[in-house]
Amino acid sequence: MNSVKPQQELDLLANVIERHPEGVSAEEVLQESGLALQRRSLQRRLAVLVEQGRIRVQGQARAVRYFPVSQGDGTVDAAVEAVASNADEPYVPVSAEGEAIKAYVRQPRHLRKPVVYRTEFLEQYHPKHSAYLPLKLREQLHALGRSPAEQTPAGTFARDILNRLLIDLSWASSQLEGNTYSRLDTARLIEFGQVAEGKDAFETQMILNHKQTIEFLVHSPEQAVVSQDTIVALHALLSDGLMADPAMCGRIRSRAVEIGGSVYLPVALPQRLEELFGIVVGMAAEIEDPFEQAFFLMVHLPYLQPFEDVNKRVSRLAANIPFIRHNLCPLSFIDVPQQAYVDAMIGVYELNQIDLLRDVFVWAYERSCQQYVAVQQSLVPPDILRLRYRQVLGEVIAAIVRSGLPADGASVKAVLPDSIQPEDREHFTQLVIKELTGLHAGNAVRFGLRPLDLLGWKK
Template sequence: MPKKIAIDTDARISVEIAGHPAGIGMDALHALMKDVISRRSLQRRLAQFVAEGKVVREGNQRGVRYRLASVPAEASTTLPLPVVEATAEAYIPISPEGEEIRAHVRQPRQMRTPVGYNQSFLEAYYPNETWYLTAELREQLRQIGTPPDDERPAGTFARDILHRLLIDLSWASSRLEGNTYSRLDTQRLIELGQAAEGKDALETQMILNHKAAIELLVNEADLVDFTPYSVFSLHALLSDGLLADSSACGRIRHRPVDIGGSVYLPIAMSQRLGELFGIILNMAKEIRDPFEQAFFVMVHLPYLQPFEDVNKRVSRLAANIPLIRHNLCPLSFIDVPERPYVDAMLGVYELNRVELLRDVFVWAYERSCQQYLAIRQELVPPDTFRLRYRQALSAVVKAIVLQQQLPTTDVVTTAIPAEVAEEDRSKFVKLVLEEFENLHEGNAIRFGIRPLEFAAWQENAK
């Protein structure tokens, strides 16, 4: 079947603005484009266009209007329309069932019947009896996602590839929300703290929020679970600085929300949201298969829409909880195109069908495994001594920094905790001193040291 042709979203924005020479407001522009882009993504695109000089922003607050930037007289006497080229839409291989869902959600919005939350969709699922993923599919994912040495503590595999995972998952998950950071931009931001020029501050914040949430998943792999506290923590980290009401971070919403481009109307009552949120998490905890667990939360958390925003981001990172706990390859969503993921979620929202999302999930996981299992083969074998005393090492380094002491042999020896065996103490002291030789503001977070704490130690102890 030939691929459908789609007009580039940026070009579509330019076309709509060009049709209003006197300027067009955000509400009116989004009304014209809500079938292809969310309001938040549209705001980010417009901010980028303004920064690049392609669009002029006029007025203040609710009176803001956008128009295409004028062209110099010597270049042209008329306002040119953007050249729109038809390009093959980026998609993934999908099943016949997935194709049915795509065909439905691609219909104009006015041809799709508005629907509300269908509780029977959740009630029809019985953990370990109902399966969204077949036994054959789960076994296939297990075979490709299990590293050769999977008997190590929870989260070990993810820690081995943490640096790459931070970049890939932060970038890919943000891109699915319309973030325009490139992977290289993301790498520079995470590694060097350099924000990309010309990008909206909200996009930078989104990337950094992902980084913090991923570090929580990996560093606290033995504690993070499908509990309200864990999921609220994920939401708080992912939504930090992105919500108009900061008190909405990490809590069930108290106001109605709608889904851009969809006819689905989520639940509005906070009490009912809280009850269903608890039920979903309890059901997720009962599921024994980690892949089914991951997919279940990718379906039901965004379908419920328990938070004011950032629901899909929470579900994508929460899907990694069972994978990391079972030392399986994590799911980074690397190379997943935005359109099939959006179509798949619309299929869940409007039809309560999971086949297209399952196609996306399986393709994305296979892609992630190809990336990380290959990367891990190139890694240096883990230092078993460091692994055994990882917590003690972190505690000693952090204590010396917080007490603003010089890391001498005597200071380290005095700080050695009791769990370090007598015969290992001299080697442990050497390990701590080596860590201090390589300690800098970019890696101090490994020991739970905050930037201000590190700066104070640098100033007073060196």
């Protein structure tokens, strides 16, 4: 059989499946065909047949069965047209397992069996023993993500590239939700508060919520830990002004929800949801490897759907917590195709299979690292004195602004605390004056200042 050409293999597999209107497993197809194919090769060919509309697939995991397509129901023509229309769509490189998931979730909803939350999916994972990301892959990601700030306090690298990260992550994560802001419009909104023409308040609020949430994580590394309080805080910040009921910001949902475009039905019972939320976050906190921890959060937070909305956004920002704490390159999701991400999440929802999402995650992280290579190389060494007096620096600047004092040495001396060592006071004073000189509405939040505080000080 080694001389059989790929197209002949496809035809042979399709013919086998056509003889089984009741459905047939992949193993049975392979055995009946007589082909000498590895499991991945077989899955890849079956995925191609699904995309071509020659067969259809039902079931999940080991219960997947393949069925012939009836010529009289129009499904073949519709599937072929769908494949043709999506041939040029942006996508990420996909593994054989990912291709099979993609083929399944691209079927019309009425061909996919409705499913509910399966606790077995969570129970199969054991922190410190299980791994969605193989060891070799994690080692490769660690090598990619190392930063010049590796030996500095948690959050140093993210703070060093904060201006770039605010724009990239706010824009890319919002795009995955269908936001139509361009990257340039996002930069203008974040840096100058300039709302893009033709954009509604919902899209603008989504961008600004991302900005505030990223700043929360980067400026408060001691708070940015994987815990229930932190995840709830992320939701409160990301959903601010976007929920139908404002009281549901930062609160576990108390009603059933549905997933658009999916046949998955999440947990509806509030008490059960609270319990599972605690288990998911607790398991994530036990995971030691930052990449495995990030990916676990991207899988299980959206799968649980603990909030009425904004769950995927919460998972993407939560995934950056271990990268910020370990001074690794952050995950900005820059250039991730929306359809690839949606397909991958539906694969988790309906099949409990993580292969396509893992393909997206790895490609996205590699892309993020490429984006920040130039930034890493251009970073100046961190100011050790600034790191040592970081909290005091913010307190002094806030005191000067709120007191309406001018940006000069006398003002600094008037509020200078005793905790500043005598030999550091001159350098510290110049640092404060430099920060005050460059203070504006876009960066004043770093020191806990509101726009009104700044406006009064400017006057």
